[in-house]
Amino acid sequence: MPIADDLASVFRRLDVDAVRAAYWRQNELLVLERLLPPALVEALAAEVEAVRPAIHRNYIPRHKKGGSVSFYTLALQAPAILGLYRHPAFLEFLARVTGQRAQPCPESDPHACALYFYTEPGDHIGFHYDTSYYQGTRYTVLVGIVERSSSRLHCQLYKDLPGRAPEELRLRTEPGTLVLFNGDKLWHSITPLGEGEERVSLTLEYVTNPRMTPFKRFVSNMKDSIAYFGFKEVFARRGASPTQ
Numbered sequence: 537m538p539i540a541d542d543l544a545s546v547f548r549r550l551d552v553d554a555v556r557a558a559y560w561r562q563n564e565l566l567v568l569e570r571l572l573p574p575a576l577v578e579a580l581a582a583e584v585e586a587v588r589p590a591i592h593r594n595y596i597p598r599h600k601k602g603g604s605v606s607f608y609t610l611a612l613q614a615p616a617i618l619g620l621y622r623h624p625a626f627l628e629f630l631a632r633v634t635g636q637r638a639q640p641c642p643e644s645d646p647h648a649c650a651l652y653f654y655t656e657p658g659d660h661i662g663f664h665y666d667t668s669y670y671q672g673t674r675y676t677v678l679v680g681i682v683e684r685s686s687s688r689l690h691c692q693l694y695k696d697l698p699g700r701a702p703e704e705l706r707l708r709t710e711p712g713t714l715v716l717f718n719g720d721k722l723w724h725s726i727t728p729l730g731e732g733e734e735r736v737s738l739t740l741e742y743v744t745n746p747r748m749t750p751f752k753r754f755v756s757n758m759k760d761s762i763a764y765f766g767f768k769e770v771f772a773r774r775g776a777s778p779t780q
């Protein structure tokens with residue numbers, strides 16, 4: 537697996553101490569521009585094209601407009617994405633940076649890893665935290681795959697940190713750029729897409745404790761159905777999942 541070997545060497549070459557210091561200095565946010573090897577980025581982009589027919593679009597006034605493809609589809613059709621999500625060197629890297637042994641989400645979670653498509657003018661997502669419905673901490677890794685847009689990942693650092701003034705950051709997520717953050721700490725949005733533009737990003741979610749109370753599971757399912765993947769995708773597939 538040359539791509540997997542490539543990826544392992546990328547993480548071996550990184551100065552983990554410097555990277556960890558940057559992550560903590562920014563209240564658990566790390567940006568590594570164009571980190572992923574070109575061959576992997578190409579493979580990810582090919583899978584983006586392969587799953588386009590499965591895009592589910594939705595619109596929540598004043599909060600969100602765009603398309604997504606869930607983990608259930610990626611698990612069947614996107615081996616390079618799944619390989620990245622579960623790559624041991626990548627998991628080791630996350631553990632060394634965050635100081636936590638986070639693991640991929642349960643296979644019943646449609647957000648475990650998912651693609652987000654911004655393809656129509658005005659596609660965006662409003663400010664939010666990636667709040668954890670799990671009992672443990674949730675980390676998000678965002679990977680740029682297609683970037684032909686004026687959209688930005690707009691971050692507000694230190695928002696709820698007492699005694700610290702918030703700081704704004706507007707990031708362009710180029711193909712292969714990787715952004716890691718603690719979902720409960722980074723207040724973020726994606727600014728609206730312009731005319732004739734396109735942006736596709738991959739989100740990988742990791743948790744330190746994969747348990748969820750039944751009530752939070754219900755809330756999470758409803759949110760995923762309404763805001764992301766549709767009721768059919770969330771409930772029918774989750775019901776059929778052997779891990780449920």
Ligand SMILES: [Fe+2]
Nearest residue numbers: 664665666724
């Ligand atoms: Fe988010």
